[in-house]
Amino acid sequence: DAMVIQNPRYQVTQFGKPVTLSCSQTLNHNVMYWYQQKSSQAPKLLFHYYDKDFNNEADTPDNFQSRRPNTSFCFLDIRSPGLGDAAMYLCATSRRPGAASNQPQHFGDGTRLSIL
Amino acid sequence: KQEVTQIPAALSVPEGENLVLNCSFTDSAIYNLQWFRQDPGKGLTSLLLIQSSQREQTSGRLNASLDKSSGRSTLYIAASQPGDSATYLCAVLNTGNQFYFGTGTSLTVIP
Numbered sequence: 001d002a003m004v005i006q007n008p009r010y011q012v013t014q015f016g017k018p019v020t021l022s023c024s025q026t027l028n029h030n031v032m033y034w035y036q037q038k039s040s041q042a043p044k045l046l047f048h049y050y051d052k053d054f055n056n057e058a059d060t061p062d063n064f065q066s067r068r069p070n071t072s073f074c075f076l077d078i079r080s081p082g083l084g085d086a087a088m089y090l091c092a093t094s095r096r097p098g099a100a101s102n103q104p105q106h107f108g109d110g111t112r113l114s115i116l
Numbered sequence: 117k118q119e120v121t122q123i124p125a126a127l128s129v130p131e132g133e134n135l136v137l138n139c140s141f142t143d144s145a146i147y148n149l150q151w152f153r154q155d156p157g158k159g160l161t162s163l164l165l166i167q168s169s170q171r172e173q174t175s176g177r178l179n180a181s182l183d184k185s186s187g188r189s190t191l192y193i194a195a196s197q198p199g200d201s202a203t204y205l206c207a208v209l210n211t212g213n214q215f216y217f218g219t220g221t222s223l224t225v226i227p
Contacts, residue, residue: 006159031213033215035217041219041220042120042205042217042218042219042220043160043205043217044217045214045215045216045217048213048214050213055213055214057214088157090159090160092160092215094209094215102148102165102167103165104150104162104165105150105162105207105209105215106162107152107159107160107161107162108159109158109159110158110159112157
């Protein structure tokens with residue numbers, strides 16, 4: 001059974017048109033992450049939530065926002081997508097580290113975003 | 117900021133060979149290191165996780181080692197099979213609660 005679910009699997013949007021990607025988890029994990037992965041590159045961390053605390057990476061563009069209304073759901077909002085934002089977006093979860101450093105990070109299957 | 121590097125970037129081996137993938141990281145203040153497999157167009161599948169206090173972990177034909185003080189990890193794959201063809205990524209969880217990924221090694225196992 002899928003534990004980290006991303007919807008949709010494929011998303012097409014127009015240049016400049018806002019788009020929202022969603023992620024849900026059944027693991028009750030404290031931490032949820034959003035990554036951007038472009039072709040043949042490593043996933044790049046955009047931001048993460050530790051419970052309700054939002055942590056933005058310094059080089060994440062302002063165009064990217066996130067919401068976590070509850071433990072199970074996290075959303076990635078791209079306010080004005082540009083052609084350079086076409087990529088695979090990966091959501092992941094993990095338990096609180098330190099006390100749970102033996103717990104792996106779980107990934108969803110990703111949403112592939114295309115910009116027309 | 118943590119930098120994670122994987123060598124080689126691509127590797128092609130005949131079926132049945134044993135092989136080693138390398139991962140290095142610059143900041144040893146980590147909680148754990150995780151190895152993932154990624155098939156084209158798919159998400160990441162966790163293979164092995166090594167806690168910072170551990171030296172190695174094994175799962176089937178896979179063995180991962182960790183030398184935290186030198187900032188290195190290796191993933192050993194025994195008796196490679198065509199189904200092992202994928203991109204292999206390592207990631208470290210640092211004490212700032214962030215995962216940083218390596219650049220990946222693209223493995224092709226030739227039948």
